[in-house]
Amino acid sequence: MTATPRDKNPTPPLSAVDAYSKSSGVQPRSKNRNARSGETGADEAKANRTNAMLTRRAAVIGAFALPLAACSGGETATVRFKVIASATVDGQPTESSSVMEITYSKVSHSLIGNSGATRLYGEALIFNLGRKGTVYILPVEHPPHASLDLVYEYAILSTFGIRNSFGGLSSTDFDTLRNAKGRRTFNLRNTDRLPVFVAFSDEGNPKTILEVNPRKISERFPGVRFTGIEIEITDEPITKQLRERLPWLNTPKQVFDRDPPGKHRPESERPIGYLVTRAHFFGDGSR
Template identity: 25%
Template sequence: MALLLAKRLAALCVLVSALTGCGSLSETIRYRLTLNVNVHGKLVSAFGVVQVKQSDTRPIFRSMGGVGAEVSGEAVVVDLGAHGVFFALLHGPKPGFGDLGDPAWMLFHAFDDLLKGEIDPLPKVQLLKDKRPSRVLQIDYIPMLVRFRDLNDPTSIEQLDPRNLAETFGSGVSLRDVVIEITEEPVTSGIEAKLPWLKTMKTHLDGERYHHLNTLANELLARDFHRDNR
């Protein structure tokens, strides 16, 4: 709701900018998320670049304003060869997180120590762009990791434990770390090559229109794998 209100107010600001002098109501930032996996002594790395456009109309519209974030990017595709493929989603680390676990949430929490004392979102984004920090994500901030028993069947999805990839992929496979860093690289694309059904999916992964079941396939949507708000 807040995001919808922010979009409407931002559009209104454009219309009346000549009279109000609104100025910028948003800041855009990109980060690169790299997953490093040990596979029988060899390192397999995969990355994705995600864009977060943070808006804040409160300085202009006061109590009628709001804050919100638009995300563009896709899940990181980690191909382990004969062991299979898994994905790091645009979703929090566990079911039920909702927007609290989305990429904007993760971005700010990952660099929380650098942002102490700053409350408003736009200065936070500018600070991160200026400093261009990089660090290993804490385990509780790693996005949800999933795989499909059958890549052509979205209902075959399974959640993975980042602490124990060997449980799914066998002995010798483990997650070394997940690194987040601010970047100006282009937003990643191409996940449909692995999951072609994403292009047409308008429901939850199990085909249901609403989230009303206690299953992972009913929790997740296509937007947890791919978003484009550019």
Template identity: 25%
Template sequence: MIETRQQGAQPLVPQELGSGGGGGVVGEAVAVDLGGGRVIFALLSGPEGRSIYAMVPRVLNYPDLKPPLSRQFKLHEWQEAYDEAEDVKPFAVLRREDYPMLVSFGDLGNPKSVGAVNPDMVGVRRITLQVTDDPVTTGIEKRLGWLGAYPESRLDGVYRGDTGMPLARRLSNGDFRMEPI
């Protein structure tokens, strides 16, 4: 389970829209055991580095959200949308553009062995989002013993990186686990 939360009085607005609002993600990447020692992780970020925090408000406006919220919410009304979603507990099948980044490791003990996973190549048929009261999951460090606290260096040990760099340089511990602020 991953939790997104609003902090302070500012409205919740997706980060890629330049929000000054406070909020974020608490939780950890979802690990899916494919058998044969292969595990994929659904990260706390999307393929372009978008946070799950920025994706949730879009999903709450999906027309096929079940049960639907009372109306479509505007950008400045995201706290209202979150409040209503807490009561309604909606469920949605994510659109492909809202999928989290999926990765696996050639060696779970070596963070530099990380590689992107194409959902189609591992048989992912759908990814869902469900608003729930269940507790946030913990324990990812049992699978990834090298996982440290956030903030930290990149998986390859270098702090700086950009999208033109190898995946291990672009990803960090914060893509796998975020703790309460």
């Protein structure tokens, strides 16, 4: 793959704590809920207390790994890709797309051994369905009975035939990423899972958000049939349209619903409006 154009102001690489968290599967959730979204409230405060021990564990290990990870000299590969969503609207085909970029890095010689880190740039795809309305495809997935999770970080690997996770990429895997080309059907870990699809009853009011099942999209948008997502390697600029379309994404305030103080439902029982934050509309490098 030819050298990928880079943004003028690149975001610094992941910290060792971030690298440890992603490679090991340990998620310091108090860090996620504050650093990723910048939002506060009773819900986040309770989560912080509940997960304090996990956060301290990640921080301590990350602190010890920092001097080693910083000078690891591990391999990296950057993939710029276009997410293309397709549908038919009253029988007529339509497509919408968004350009994103992901960098995979190998972290060597840390106290936890070889691991990996990622950095994703880009934003939710604005899926234009004409007079029927608009769906937003977030850069996260919502597994059944679970919290929101990474999506493209895993999907780019499986879409291009890489079996290893980003914590265990081989030199051959990095070569595959660097030489990736063409347009392929979206594949998330060899399953039929997809990113989160959401819509709004009123785009000006984020609390009107609702989750849309893409395979039953006609229930919300009559006459619309979702036909798939594809990934295409590109050198086009990273898409930056979402903040203008949804200005409330720029506010520092809490904009989504949260359970009241004293009530804390498991994440598996909460609707999307009680799970999502503004950060979930962007890759971690574009927040």
